[in-house]
Amino acid sequence: MTTPRALDGIRVLDLTTPLGEAAGRVFADLGAEVLKVEPPGGCAARFTAPFADGEAGDPEGSLFWRAFGLGKKSVVLDLEAVGDRERFLALARGADVLLESSTPGTLDALGLGYEALARENPALLYVSITPYGQQGPLAKAPATDLTIAAAASLPNMQGDRDRPPLPVGWSEASCHGAVQAAADAILALLERERTGLGQHLDASMQAAVVWALLFVTGHATLYGEDVPGYGAQRGAPQPQLLPGVVIPNVARVKDGFVVMTLVLGEVGARGFGKLMRFAAERGGLEPDIAERDWSGWMQQLGAGKLAPADLARALEQLVAFLGSCTKAEIQERAVREAWLVGPAWTAADLLADRQLEARDYWVRVGDTIHPGAFAKLSRTPIRLDAPAPRLGADQSLAGASSRGPSAVVGSGREERGASLLAGLKVADFAWVGAGPLVSKDLANLGATVVHVESDKFVDPLRMIPPWKDRAPNPATGHTAANFNQSKLGLALDLKSEKGREVALRLVDWADVVVESFTPGTAAKLGLDWETLSKRKPGLVMLSSCLRGQTGPERAYTGFGLQGAGLAGFCAVTGWPDRLPSGPWGAYTDFIAPRYSIAALGAALFHRARTGEGQYIDLSQVEAAIHFLEPMVLDYTVNGRIAGLAGMRSVRACPHGIFPAAGEQRYLAIAVETAAQWRALRAQVPGLATFDGAEWEDLGVRIDAKDRLEAPLAAWCAEQEAFACAERLRDAGVPAYVSLRGVDLHDDPQLAARGFFVERDHPRVGKALYDGPVTHFSATPAEIRCAGPAVGHDTFDVMTRLLGYDEEAIAELAAAGVLS
Numbered sequence: 137m138t139t140p141r142a143l144d145g146i147r148v149l150d151l152t153t154p155l156g157e158a159a160g161r162v163f164a165d166l167g168a169e170v171l172k173v174e175p176p177g178g179c180a181a182r183f184t185a186p187f188a189d190g191e192a193g194d195p196e197g198s199l200f201w202r203a204f205g206l207g208k209k210s211v212v213l214d215l216e217a218v219g220d221r222e223r224f225l226a227l228a229r230g231a232d233v234l235l236e237s238s239t240p241g242t243l244d245a246l247g248l249g250y251e252a253l254a255r256e257n258p259a260l261l262y263v264s265i266t267p268y269g270q271q272g273p274l275a276k277a278p279a280t281d282l283t284i285a286a287a288a289s290l291p292n293m294q295g296d297r298d299r300p301p302l303p304v305g306w307s308e309a310s311c312h313g314a315v316q317a318a319a320d321a322i323l324a325l326l327e328r329e330r331t332g333l334g335q336h337l338d339a340s341m342q343a344a345v346v347w348a349l350l351f352v353t354g355h356a357t358l359y360g361e362d363v364p365g366y367g368a369q370r371g372a373p374q375p376q377l378l379p380g381v382v383i384p385n386v387a388r389v390k391d392g393f394v395v396m397t398l399v400l401g402e403v404g405a406r407g408f409g410k411l412m413r414f415a416a417e418r419g420g421l422e423p424d425i426a427e428r429d430w431s432g433w434m435q436q437l438g439a440g441k442l443a444p445a446d447l448a449r450a451l452e453q454l455v456a457f458l459g460s461c462t463k464a465e466i467q468e469r470a471v472r473e474a475w476l477v478g479p480a481w482t483a484a485d486l487l488a489d490r491q492l493e494a495r496d497y498w499v500r501v502g503d504t505i506h507p508g509a510f511a512k513l514s515r516t517p518i519r520l521d522a523p524a525p526r527l528g529a530d531q532s533l534a535g536a537s538s539r540g541p542s543a544v545v546g547s548g549r550e551e552r553g554a555s556l557l558a559g560l561k562v563a564d565f566a567w568v569g570a571g572p573l574v575s576k577d578l579a580n581l582g583a584t585v586v587h588v589e590s591d592k593f594v595d596p597l598r599m600i601p602p603w604k605d606r607a608p609n610p611a612t613g614h615t616a617a618n619f620n621q622s623k624l625g626l627a628l629d630l631k632s633e634k635g636r637e638v639a640l641r642l643v644d645w646a647d648v649v650v651e652s653f654t655p656g657t658a659a660k661l662g663l664d665w666e667t668l669s670k671r672k673p674g675l676v677m678l679s680s681c682l683r684g685q686t687g688p689e690r691a692y693t694g695f696g697l698q699g700a701g702l703a704g705f706c707a708v709t710g711w712p713d714r715l716p717s718g719p720w721g722a723y724t725d726f727i728a729p730r731y732s733i734a735a736l737g738a739a740l741f742h743r744a745r746t747g748e749g750q751y752i753d754l755s756q757v758e759a760a761i762h763f764l765e766p767m768v769l770d771y772t773v774n775g776r777i778a779g780l781a782g783m784r785s786v787r788a789c790p791h792g793i794f795p796a797a798g799e800q801r802y803l804a805i806a807v808e809t810a811a812q813w814r815a816l817r818a819q820v821p822g823l824a825t826f827d828g829a830e831w832e833d834l835g836v837r838i839d840a841k842d843r844l845e846a847p848l849a850a851w852c853a854e855q856e857a858f859a860c861a862e863r864l865r866d867a868g869v870p871a872y873v874s875l876r877g878v879d880l881h882d883d884p885q886l887a888a889r890g891f892f893v894e895r896d897h898p899r900v901g902k903a904l905y906d907g908p909v910t911h912f913s914a915t916p917a918e919i920r921c922a923g924p925a926v927g928h929d930t931f932d933v934m935t936r937l938l939g940y941d942e943e944a945i946a947e948l949a950a951a952g953v954l955s
Contacts, residue, residue: 139516139519140167140515140516143168143322143325143741144168146232146233147539147541148169148170148232148235149231150172150208151235151243152265154204154310155237155265155279155280155341156266156313157181158318159235159237159265159317160204161207161208161762162314162315162318162322166734167516170207170209171530171533172205173224174210175212175214182197184200184787186199186767186769186786188773188774196526196527199774200766201524202504202506202773203506203768204766206520207520209529211534212528215246221246223534224248225248225256226535227533227534228257230257230541232259232260232261233260233321235317236265237314239266240264259332259333260334260541262335262337263317263318263321266338266339266340267279267283267313267342268341268885269338269339270338271338271888272884273884277870281303281308282303282793284345285303286872288343288344288875288880289874290720292877293349293352293366294718295717296710298371300795300874301802303709303783304708305705305708306705306766308764311762315730316909317337319733322741323556323557323737323740324915325737326740326744327556327915337913338913339909339911340889340910343909346886347573349877350720350726353881356881357892357904358603358614363877366876368799368876371800379444382448384451385718386716386718387458389459389461390459392707393463393715394477395698395718396411396697397698398476399434407475407476407477409430409433411477412426420454420457421453421454422449422453425453433447464479470693470694471688478694481707482704482777483704483778487505487768487772489702491687491689495512497509499520501520502523504773506772507762507768510735510762511758512752512753515739515742515749515750516739516750552915557578558582559582560578560582560584561583561648562578562585562650564587564588564650565588565630565653565663566650567596568596568725569696570652570722570724570729571650571651573726574729574736575587575650576621577729579621580908581917585623586623586624586929586937587620587624587626588639589927590627590955591627592631592955593631597615598611598616598926600613600616601615602615609899614900614903617897617905617922618906618923620922621895621920621921622920623923623924624924625923625924625930627927628930629952629954630663634953635953638948638953640662640671642938643663643672647676648675648676648740649678650677652681655684655690656690658679665677673749674747674749676743676752677751678752678754680728680729680732682694682724686753695725696723696725696756699722701718703757705723705724706718708780712782727760731762732752736752785806788807789844789845791805791806792849793874795852796852796873797853797856797857801874803860803872803874804871804874806870807869815868815869816848816867816869817831819864821851823848826844861873880892891906891907893905897923907919927954
């Protein structure tokens with residue numbers, strides 16, 4: 137008997153361009169039937185690099201298509217032709233979801249916009265996934281991954297500060313919006329099951345990437361300035377913790393690079409001490425450096441027992457020592473001793489990773505090895521067993537009108553409410569970033585989310601700046617308030633027996649449990665799946681951690697920087713003649729939640745239909761690798777290992793972030809198509825010499841990148857950035873200023889979407905918070921409040937939700953349980 141999949145019976149029509157292609161892949165992985173509706177000759181994804189060697193131009197040769205077309209079906213319809221439009225309408229009448237990423241207005245002009253299709257099928261979820269959203273002054277602006285990232289300020293936070301801002305070294309920014317849109321659409325299926333009604337979802341890729349900035353928008357709203365060392369200060373000397381001391385976060389080793397977090401709280405300090413002990417054991421440190429206990433170096437500095445010059449000398453010796461080690465050697469010891477150090481894996485390293493091998497991650501589909509499931513679902517596992525289809529392989533499905541949508545249209549089982557997830561109850565035991573961001577989205581969509589914390593064990597997220605009045609204080613941090621929007625705060629000491637009893641009562645109340653402890657911790661607390669599922673068989677539980685719940689490296693200690701290294705991002709992000717600069721911040725912490733929400737939504741959808749709960753084991757590294765899947769396939773198919781890319785791209789040329797007039801102002805320009813090249817050439821006098829049809833070929837332009845971009849760079853240097861970007865976009869060239877954090881609150885497109893929302897926090901005061909990526913036409917997300925201080929709602933949760941009386945609460949409080 138075939139194991140069911142979570143979205144069995146759901147039909148998705150996929151009209152996306154390459155920027156939105158990843159959305160349909162998420163649905164296909166979870167079991168939906170995804171019909172890729174392609175024009176004659178094939179969709180654009182089939183002609184998107186990289187390609188299998190010798191197969192460029194072949195509609196079956198794109199590795200991008202093999203990656204994001206996996207599991208889909210292909211039907212060919214010419215939507216410009218009346219007959220094929222009628223066939224498409226027949227498909228739409230029987231579809232559950234439609235995904236599209238056309239320039240806003242394109243499908244409306246064909247009579248295939250949301251309003252038209254909603255009349256044909258009121259149960260349809262019509263999902264628009266576009267660079268800047270459906271409305272606003274830039275809604276129709278041309279865009280690429282580079283310009284989307286620039287519009288969200290991500291490159292501004294990356295690269296070496298004596299050079300221009302730098303994108304992630306593989307085009308993937310649009311995936312943030314595409315996967316978030318898919319996750320939101322899966323949640324919308326839950327509401328549609330109850331009401332029988334569809335709606336229009338409008339997702340902005342720009343908004344999605346803003347959510348990858350960690351604390352950048354917090355600095356802008358609290359202090360009215362950029363993060364120190366960025367924005368207008370980008371070219372200034374690097375800020376230093378101590379004069380003459382530079383804390384490294386990357387080092388060259390014998391066979392590549394490692395990334396390090398040496399100063400993040402107690403965990404970082406302990407790991408640094410063990411790392412230094414390892415170096416001392418191997419003879420890598422001078423005697424006076426080797427004999428110190430480096431786990432307490434910050435306290436020693438504060439007490440005047442360690443001179444900054446000695447710390448600087450120790451760090452220099454450590455970096456030199458690491459150059460004698462291999463990535464695998466360091467990783468093995470880091471896992472064992474909880475260093476916050478991780479390798480910058482290349483695509484080849486990923487295929488040899490022992491943790492991925494132990495978790496059976498890699499799968500062969502057809503003749504190609506692919507990254508495996510983005511999450512492990514216990515009852516409805518993801519199966520990757522169908523390669524991307526050949527063009528028109530499923531043409532018999534075109535025009536199939538006998539199938540009705542899986543929801544009963546207009547059933548009236550429930551009337552539609554104002555919130556998508558009203559009535560859903562979530563016990564949130566997650567901390568730091570990747571876990572809380574999951575339940576934040578559920579809370580903003582109407583779920584009741586109780587976020588459990590303790591003052592006795594402060595969440596590191598609360599010690600991330602900015603803070604009100606610039607003074608470190610776990611109660612006044614904007615980042616924690618931003619990541620925990622709309623939640624209720626319950627203070628609970630989970631290390632006490634009485635605290636665990638309260639936690640179990642919270643689980644009994646909940647439909648969903650989210651946790652992001654180090655694997656094994658939940659079991660020690662009696663909050664593991666085996667225990668909780670016996671109490672509540674219908675429970676859906678998500679465990680999110682860096683490396684997954686099983687395997688030899690399941691207990692690996694690391695944060696998003698190590699995740700980015702282990703997932704392949706660090707090895708491609710940086711200038712080829714320098715060390716990797718890595719993606720900004722805890723990058724995998726902003727990818728994994730999108731896949732987590734998709735998996736949770738699918739599990740809840742399955743539960744709504746069967747009553748069955750299930751367990752989701754999500755490795756943040758395994759999920760994040762999917763953003764780089766075409767790059768991985770370039771290795772598994774062609775044997776090519778991508779290195780530090782600088783500004784190079786396999787998908788565009790010119791492709792760069794060029795200095796413009798003004799202090800630290802830059803223009804992001806990326807040209808993918810022949811039409812875009814012609815438009816750029818008409819704007820830039822220095823490109824006139826690149827005459828002839830051959831320059832319309834992307835490969836020709838890539839081969840001449842340096843020569844081609846020299847006159848463009850000279851021209852950009854004389855331009856006022858914002859006016860020039862507008863002029864280029866109006867001409868049809870994808871362009872955007874590489875925005876600073878302080879620019880985001882004034883960005884006209886984000887303003888038109890009402891992205892930033894002001895809320896008053898009892899300790900932070902009034903501030904702006906990042907808003908939803910997706911606009912739901914019928915059940916919009918709402919930031920009901922900024923994230924709570926620890927225990928802000930303890931009494932309310934204990935009485936109203938868990939049924940404790942005041943006497944019992946007083947006893948627990950007196951025993952220190954509620955703190």
